[in-house]
Amino acid sequence: MTSIQKKMALCKQCKSKVPSGANICSICNNYQDWRRFIPISNTVLALLTALVSVIAIAVPSIYKIVHKPRSEAVLMMPSVDGTTLRVVAVNRGDAPASLAKAWVDSQYLAAATKIRLRNDSQAIINPGSQLLVFDIIPLLDEADSYRSSLEILGTLIKNKPTPRTEIRFLVMQSDGRSAVQAILLDSEQLFSLLRANSDRCSAIKIVNFENGCIGSGSPLK
Structure with missing residues (x-):
């Protein structure tokens, strides 16, 4: 019993017991390392990733609109x-x-x-x-x-x-x-x-x- 308790830790967010060294709490799904200080949910992170992808696709088209080709x-x-x-x-x-x-x-x-x-x-x-x-x-x-x-x-x-x-x-x-x-x-x-x-x-x-x-x-x- 004592050895099991030593291998457990409290979630830094919801205080539920989680295995020592776990990255994510299985109860509240919050990170246990430095990522817990970034207040971004998985949904928001997915949206940001999609936004970056759209921008990466759109930038060349926008550049072609505003850029005037010239010779040298x-x-x-x-x-x-x-x-x-x-x-x-x-x-x-x-x-x-x-x-x-x-x-x-x-x-x-x-x-x-x-x-x-x-x-x-x-x-x-x-x-x-x-x-x-x-x-x-x-x-x-x-x-x-x-x-x-x-x-x-x-x-x-x-x-x-x-x-x-x-x-x-x-x-x-x-x-x-x-x-x-x-x-x-x-x-x-x-x-x-x-x-x-x-x-x-x-x-x-x-x-x-x-x-x-x-x-x-x-x-x-």
């Missing part, structure tokens, strides 16, 4: 290989941006030099990253391109500054913001561009403004 697109990691230009477009936003324009600003190449995006659908810069490939098309024929490459080679050999040549891009964000980004071509890249354009034009039989192999003394056929 930039161009980076340019690579020039002959007449081919590659850049990586990165959009850290949650809306598409667009590449509105690409052009040359140069003290050497004609302003009419074309910067042509190979795949027009890539002018839309979706969230994430993508590779953009451009063709650089100077309005120079085979002979002019070759002579120009020798001029640039001369500046390299004599360690003279090369005429400034930049390729510029107009990037439009989804909210109307715009920014111009520029890529500066160094002497080696400009030499490679001119020499590659000379090789390209040597394989073209009918020259026109579309292929850009138009230069001084080149008849338009």
Whole structure:
């Protein structure tokens, strides 16, 4: 009898006898540990759990209503290989941006030099990253391109500054913001561009403004 009494305790709420160490009183269903200080019934606790679940489901929908998607697109990691230009477009936003324009600003190449995006659908810069490939098309024929490459080679050999040549891009964000980004071509890249354009034009039989192999003394056929 004495050992049984030692294993029993009084409920901290209703004072009924409960086994020592019990978590819940079997008479009043109240907790015997720290949870008894929280005045929440099981019904209220279940309702709160349901409310939290509803809020967790509703928050994304509410966010979509109040949040206006916007783009944050930039161009980076340019690579020039002959007449081919590659850049990586990165959009850290949650809306598409667009590449509105690409052009040359140069003290050497004609302003009419074309910067042509190979795949027009890539002018839309979706969230994430993508590779953009451009063709650089100077309005120079085979002979002019070759002579120009020798001029640039001369500046390299004599360690003279090369005429400034930049390729510029107009990037439009989804909210109307715009920014111009520029890529500066160094002497080696400009030499490679001119020499590659000379090789390209040597394989073209009918020259026109579309292929850009138009230069001084080149008849338009």
